[in-house]
Amino acid sequence: MTRVLGVEGTAWCASAAVFDAETDDVCIESDAYAPDSGGIHPREAAEHMRAAVPEVVEAALETVRERYGDPATELDAVAFSRGPGLGPCLRIAGTAARALSGRLAVPLVGVNHMVAHLEIGRHRSxxxxxxxxxxxxxxxxxxxxxxxxxxxxxxxxxxxxxxxxxxxxxxxxxxxxxxxxxxxxxxxxxxxxxxxxxxxxxxxxxxxxxxxxxxxxxxxxxxxxxxxxxxxxxxxxxxxxxxxxxxxxxxxxxxxxxxxxxxxxxxxxxxxxxxxxxxxxxxxPRFLRDNAGMIAVLGAKMYEAG
Known part of the structure; x- marks a missing residue:
């Protein structure tokens, strides 16, 4: 059965998740940006992504190691949120996902963030x-x-x-x-x-x-x-x-x-x-706010569909 690591970083929440299609289990690691005042500042959000994305990805990889084994053999694909979102944040999350895909030698699946919001509810319902x-x-x-x-x-x-x-x-x-x-x-x-x-x-x-x-x-x-x-x-x-x-x-x-x-x-x-x-x-709630779990679930469906 398919097992996918998802990466989310469209705007304010750096997140990585592991989805196991056989058990329908989703493990999510997230670190959300919280501005000191006002709304989301794109530059500050990007700085947060630059620091937080590697940390949440490493935490997700550690989950794979603890539960399944070597990520290079136990993961079938890496999925990432390709948009819509803030350009600087998307670039950081996308670059991290591409690097991880190349390192593990597994396919890279680009996921629409908004479709993922819909699909996670349809999948779990x-x-x-x-x-x-x-x-x-x-x-x-x-x-x-x-x-x-x-x-x-x-x-x-x-x-x-x-x-x-x-x-x-x-x-x-x-x-x-x-x-x-x-x-x-x-x-x-x-x-x-x-x-x-x-x-x-x-x-x-x-x-x-x-x-x-x-x-x-x-x-x-x-x-x-x-x-x-x-x-x-x-x-x-x-x-x-x-x-x-x-x-x-x-x-x-x-x-x-x-x-x-x-x-x-x-x-x-x-x-x-x-x-x-x-x-x-x-x-x-963990599947309603921005999260990598929905990215991993939709990425697994897209991977299986070819």
Missing amino acids: GFDSPVCLNASGANAHVLGYRGGRYRVFGETMDTGVGNAIDKFTRHVGWTHPGGPKVEEHARDGEYVELPYVVKGMDFSFAGITSAAKQAVDNGVPVDDVCRGLEETVFAMLTEVSERALSLTGADELVLGGGVGQNDRLRGMLETMCEERGAEFYAPE
Whole structure:
């Protein structure tokens, strides 16, 4: 059976993982960049990757040695995230993966980071033809999967859902990542109405972010704005997911992407699916945030497909 080492380094998290297809076991080593202020600074993120990628790769190789034996004989391929992402970070992770592939004399498999976010949920859920909601930092899509292909039904018309939240949190002086901080403050807040923009199965977050910033500047308690931000953004994503289920007649929904770690989003999607008689699956948090486990899993599938 296939065994692959994956390398992830698209933006802020240096990660390496080992996936064993026979046991479906995934061991992940990660070291995330945490800026002192504001959002992700590309130069600082690249400096973090330069230091952290060799360390997480070596930790993954040590896992191979302890569990299976010599990496040169026990690994079938090296997979890496080839994009989308920040160019300087991608170059560092890609160079490390190519060097490791050459050193071990095994094939190198380039993986699309966004497809990996979708595939890890589909793989672990066992669903056949699900609707997939990708709620990531720089992206947001609702897609259908059938016959080995994804079809995009709707997407953000401006910014990704995670970036929209992070823009608000930078405005109020909170550091990256902003999502967990909004989730924490929203628990104590009262709902504040913000723009709700859904057009068919496309959606927009730019106006919501601007309105949330303005509300805080006008003296609305930040906890209340966080509550309104969560309720509005996640209701939009739940609406388009339900619309995609209705359009396709599917009865399976998979959530992917780092924003999928939010309990409120997961709860809204789960409730919607229960009311429709559909099944809902969200991977455990370690597979939702940026991680090399999803890269290794998709890389193994691509390696096996030739």
